[in-house]
Amino acid sequence: MMLRKLFRVLLTIACAIACWGVAAVAPAVDFESFEFNDSNGTALANTVNTANPGNAWFEDPQMTPSQTQQSLGGRPGSYYIIKSASSSDNNFLQIDDINSGVRYLTAKISGWNFQETSNEQFRLGFLNSDTEPNFGNLITAQMSLVRVASGEVELTGGALGVGATAVVSDVTFASERTTPFEMTLALDKTANTYKVFYRDGTAPTQVLGSGLVDPTRDGKAIRMQASGVFGDFAQFFPSEVLDFLAVDRIALTDVNPHTDLITLEIDRINGAMTLRNTSGAAINGIESYSITSVAGGLNPENWTPIAGGSNTSSNAELTQSFAGGINLTNGQVIALSNASGAWLKSPLEDVSMVLNLTGGLTRTVNVNYIDNGGLRFATGDLNFDNVITVADYLILAGEAEKDLLGLSTAEAYRQGDLNGDGFNSIADFAQFKAIFELNNGGAGSFSRMLAGIPEPSGLALLGIAAICVSCGGHRWRTIVNRLQCSNHLFEAKALPVAIVTLGGRFCVALAILAMAASVSRAAILEDFMFNDANGTVLSDADNSANPGNGWVLTSSGSGDLDNSAVLNGSFRLQKTTTNLSSSFLDVDNITSGKAWLVAEMSGWSFTPTASSPTEEVRFTFIDNDGPTFGSSITAQMRIVRAGDALSLVGTGALGTGATNVAGSFALPLVRSTPFTMVLELDKDLDQYSVFYKDDTNPFQALGGAANLGASTLNDGARDGNSIRFGPTGTFNDTGEFFDINRIYLTDTNPLGGPVDPVTLSLEVRSNGQVFIKNETADPISFDFYRIASASNSLNFAGWNSLANQGVDPFLGGDDPGELWAVSGGSNDAVLAESFLLSASTLDPGEEFSLGAAFKVEGIQDLTFQYRDSVSLAQPSVAPTYVTVAGVEGDFNNNGVVDAADYTIWRDKLGTSFQLQNEGGITPGTVDAADFAFWKSRFGATSVAGAGSLASVPEPGALVLIVAIGLLIVPGRWR
Numbered sequence: 001m002m003l004r005k006l007f008r009v010l011l012t013i014a015c016a017i018a019c020w021g022v023a024a025v026a027p028a029v030d031f032e033s034f035e036f037n038d039s040n041g042t043a044l045a046n047t048v049n050t051a052n053p054g055n056a057w058f059e060d061p062q063m064t065p066s067q068t069q070q071s072l073g074g075r076p077g078s079y080y081i082i083k084s085a086s087s088s089d090n091n092f093l094q095i096d097d098i099n100s101g102v103r104y105l106t107a108k109i110s111g112w113n114f115q116e117t118s119n120e121q122f123r124l125g126f127l128n129s130d131t132e133p134n135f136g137n138l139i140t141a142q143m144s145l146v147r148v149a150s151g152e153v154e155l156t157g158g159a160l161g162v163g164a165t166a167v168v169s170d171v172t173f174a175s176e177r178t179t180p181f182e183m184t185l186a187l188d189k190t191a192n193t194y195k196v197f198y199r200d201g202t203a204p205t206q207v208l209g210s211g212l213v214d215p216t217r218d219g220k221a222i223r224m225q226a227s228g229v230f231g232d233f234a235q236f237f238p239s240e241v242l243d244f245l246a247v248d249r250i251a252l253t254d255v256n257p258h259t260d261l262i263t264l265e266i267d268r269i270n271g272a273m274t275l276r277n278t279s280g281a282a283i284n285g286i287e288s289y290s291i292t293s294v295a296g297g298l299n300p301e302n303w304t305p306i307a308g309g310s311n312t313s314s315n316a317e318l319t320q321s322f323a324g325g326i327n328l329t330n331g332q333v334i335a336l337s338n339a340s341g342a343w344l345k346s347p348l349e350d351v352s353m354v355l356n357l358t359g360g361l362t363r364t365v366n367v368n369y370i371d372n373g374g375l376r377f378a379t380g381d382l383n384f385d386n387v388i389t390v391a392d393y394l395i396l397a398g399e400a401e402k403d404l405l406g407l408s409t410a411e412a413y414r415q416g417d418l419n420g421d422g423f424n425s426i427a428d429f430a431q432f433k434a435i436f437e438l439n440n441g442g443a444g445s446f447s448r449m450l451a452g453i454p455e456p457s458g459l460a461l462l463g464i465a466a467i468c469v470s471c472g473g474h475r476w477r478t479i480v481n482r483l484q485c486s487n488h489l490f491e492a493k494a495l496p497v498a499i500v501t502l503g504g505r506f507c508v509a510l511a512i513l514a515m516a517a518s519v520s521r522a523a524i525l526e527d528f529m530f531n532d533a534n535g536t537v538l539s540d541a542d543n544s545a546n547p548g549n550g551w552v553l554t555s556s557g558s559g560d561l562d563n564s565a566v567l568n569g570s571f572r573l574q575k576t577t578t579n580l581s582s583s584f585l586d587v588d589n590i591t592s593g594k595a596w597l598v599a600e601m602s603g604w605s606f607t608p609t610a611s612s613p614t615e616e617v618r619f620t621f622i623d624n625d626g627p628t629f630g631s632s633i634t635a636q637m638r639i640v641r642a643g644d645a646l647s648l649v650g651t652g653a654l655g656t657g658a659t660n661v662a663g664s665f666a667l668p669l670v671r672s673t674p675f676t677m678v679l680e681l682d683k684d685l686d687q688y689s690v691f692y693k694d695d696t697n698p699f700q701a702l703g704g705a706a707n708l709g710a711s712t713l714n715d716g717a718r719d720g721n722s723i724r725f726g727p728t729g730t731f732n733d734t735g736e737f738f739d740i741n742r743i744y745l746t747d748t749n750p751l752g753g754p755v756d757p758v759t760l761s762l763e764v765r766s767n768g769q770v771f772i773k774n775e776t777a778d779p780i781s782f783d784f785y786r787i788a789s790a791s792n793s794l795n796f797a798g799w800n801s802l803a804n805q806g807v808d809p810f811l812g813g814d815d816p817g818e819l820w821a822v823s824g825g826s827n828d829a830v831l832a833e834s835f836l837l838s839a840s841t842l843d844p845g846e847e848f849s850l851g852a853a854f855k856v857e858g859i860q861d862l863t864f865q866y867r868d869s870v871s872l873a874q875p876s877v878a879p880t881y882v883t884v885a886g887v888e889g890d891f892n893n894n895g896v897v898d899a900a901d902y903t904i905w906r907d908k909l910g911t912s913f914q915l916q917n918e919g920g921i922t923p924g925t926v927d928a929a930d931f932a933f934w935k936s937r938f939g940a941t942s943v944a945g946a947g948s949l950a951s952v953p954e955p956g957a958l959v960l961i962v963a964i965g966l967l968i969v970p971g972r973w974r
Contacts, residue, residue: 031253032051033049035249041068043059044224045058083230091223091224095221097218104257111244113242119146119228122227125144128219145245155208158211165212165350167210168211169209180199180202183198193211196209209352212349260279261279262278264336265368266367271340271343274336276331282329283328283357285327285359287358293351294409296407298314298344303342306320315408315411316408344410344411387439393816397824412424426784427548433836523747524744525588525746526543527543527744527873535565537565538565542876547872570740570741573617573737584723584725586625593747596678599740600675602740603672605736606669606736607733614641620633620725621681621719623714623719624722629724634709634718648665661688699751723745757873759875760782763879763882767852767886768795769854774842774845776844782840783867784834784866787850788830789858793860796831799852800850801820803821807819807848808838860879888917888918890917892916893917905931905934915930
């Protein structure tokens, strides 16, 4: 490898010397090129790289007997893929890293014959990994030829990673062809997009489509992958070749080899659309065209149709048809929008264009986004100024919780729906804050590291004392919040001297780390409590411990769980096919210590006479990682049906040396009481155990520990790299179901009782008062919360938000982002707030009052969700409703007799009206006696807390209080 890199350096120097004095416009460069003109029988690893001599393929040994052949079947020199193994064989080519600009990876193919019934595939793509010799499989973008169930060969494009998208279109070809085929993968690392082009025989080049790549993934290597069996009936190769794929050329260049493309330019700055005939020839007989955006990123109002056509338009499609057809001369330019632009700015660059020609022919158009320095707008850049700032947060918060129904994906994004789920809410705030921190100092890691700091030292205690002296009455919570934010923000404002100085900051950091050291939370790594809305499928279920990490349904099992969904707080298993339906959850690899996989069931019903006698439910640790997973079982627990009985077993661990858990536990076919089973993975001993809890009885062990088997993926025994939920058999007989209340993974032993999440609680009192409370033994920090009611039982007018109260200002709270911000869509259906630059912490036993945020006698249908700013979890917690005695004289039932009650008395004076908590003075009538009673109770906060005359303000003062009350009560301090 060192010699190869040295060779590249010398070659680069030689090229530089050779090019000295050449004009500034450099010619097209082939960086890698394999023409496969090698002698017959040459293996891939030995083929000549004409563009970069010495840089060769790392060939998979199972590619044998694939080789080059000259003029076989009338074809030019080709590399023939002929292989008998059904596995996926990977071949890698080391390249110079592609981290900016555009590169084009092209494969010319002279023919193929996909005769095998298996899923034969040929893939060519860029990887983000380049560690020899196996490189890895971190796919950045790829193009694939895949034999599908119909027997045809399908061309697709895809990408993996955060934010990556697949090409939405595909095209199919016959399983056998003898005419040339060319496909090109263009990777644009400046814009972090990719495209797939193809040329079928001598027809013009077409654009398959485009997609987004993960911005953190580059092009560090090229992978050629051949999957399935190529070689049936090829026993006499090369004289008889009936099952093959012949590759004539693979090249990497900086210029698109397809020069016959028509271009639609979209200006990122103003959204202008311009059609250019860059094909090199006239395009005649255009009967219609369509411009489409799956994301709805078009603006019909600014579209300028071509004269003489009939038009239809929406934000998803612009179409025009021409009765007699129109022509485009070579080089012709047509503006398709006014100066304001027909494209809506967003990161969702998915516009495509098709020309429909006379005779049923079509030409796809190459859509090029220009300007903005070649940069695609970043997710979170809501004001499109190419930086992520508080200004973007103001848009996000101002649009949060508003109704986005009816908006396209692009329109909803512009109103803060960053993740495309149709809402601007907690998940979008979490995504934005992560992006904001990444772009402004990466502060998020600080708060997450607190739990691992050792016990307080003398130096830390000294730091605490220093803070106490220098900060005086500053709240500890505020100090914690300041430290959780980006380091550069400390320079933004004047702080207490001890904090501004390096020594002061050091003491603060030590003090906070020391305080956090005493907190030891039970670690729930993944948690599905199925509090989602009825009808939510497994892949969409909320993971409260690890937001965004969801179940992945394999292609073989995706249709089997279509009818399985959340029902009233449980995941109800319903299944129509008899096969194993695997769903996988990718987890942080468990390679040491212990972890426990817990499944809690509320009940089930198996019919006595089963239409599918193989019914079972499996929970499994898998040795494989995502995204493709696999079936290398590490350990599993299973509820298995055998005739008219069920049993819990710990069997099915695989690999050399694996053993089953001894014994079983009999279970009834029908059950309505809770049942919990636990799979313990002990990687220190390389063993696993199964435990169960029958209703309220203590946990019992199912036999003893069993051994893990040897791994084919690592040097030791199998690990817990992912989790599989795998039901087998049908669950669709009349009355048949299986209800799962919760599935979670923890590193804290749950056998002494369930490992409950350390969460805040919401107390809703009968007088309308609402409190966020910490009833746990640990401090909890949060930076977003939302309370929702489907029946509009919230009281927006009575809500005293944390923003309204000025809770926990960061750096003085004078500028946007330094205080809690009310979500712009808050109303009687939802109350929400977020805190960008910091968070608030409730210590054990503390609470925040939100005022009279619930309508008295409203429907008790509230939901409460918040974001833990330390763990980043987004728990959904059921509120607690508490009935409290009314305070006599408290006419608005807010828990205190104050000026607001006078307002109610004044408005109802002289009417027949029953005041709340009137004390039986003059029931059903509002008169002077009620005023006297209110006056005697002024300031009371309990039934027995009647105020004495001595505690009542002087008449003048009372008038002043009433006047102030009249000013305060109707309005809201914002």
